[in-house]
Amino acid sequence: DIQMTQSPSSLSASVGDRVTITCRASQSITSYLNWYQQQPGKAPKLLIYAASTLQSGVPSRFSGSESGTDFTLTISSLQPEDFATYYCQQSYSPPLTFGGGTKVEIK
């Protein structure tokens, strides 16, 4: 099974900060990497699919990139509504697996 290692597990940042979350796959998944945002008490929401494609309706301050088996989610200017937990997920090969999550707290 493909393991997804996400870091950090939590972070605290100020409004307007640039935030970066990393996800590493245990083997090649090409670009089959998705990012989700889960706000407290709500269902997850797809932000980015295929490593770098922004889902319709998602603000452009969110972006994704890849380098080999390393993937990055960047929030260019953190907003108060971005307080949430973020998960990566590989969709290359079942069983599909999620990273452990990154909780973003607003300072």
Add this chain to the structure above:
Amino acid sequence: EVHLVESGGGLVQPGRSVRLSCAGSGFTFDDYAMHWVRQAPGKGLEWVSGINWNSGSIDYADSVKGRFTISRDNAKNSLYLQMNSLRTEDTALYYCAKDMGGFVDADGFDMWGQGTMVTVSS
């Protein structure tokens, strides 16, 4: 508007069974793969199972293989999860999720229901 509504959760004793349902609306249900994802209280997301558009390909997480069965009825726009031999560690909020494509792998999940809670306890 795309809508997914789960039902069937509740309190169940260890070793017993429960069947979850998910009703889809606002999209052509039989064009897309569907999935079940669970989240134990205070924990992260765990993919449970996925089924492609025509039920021709089905996959499970190792943790549920042999105990859970996913199925769909495209005529009823419905997805199901039969959960047998339940364990306390199966306690979680179970989400139904729509795939962006017709197959279990390759795409992300672009729509989620609000979830149905399953609590396994004596």
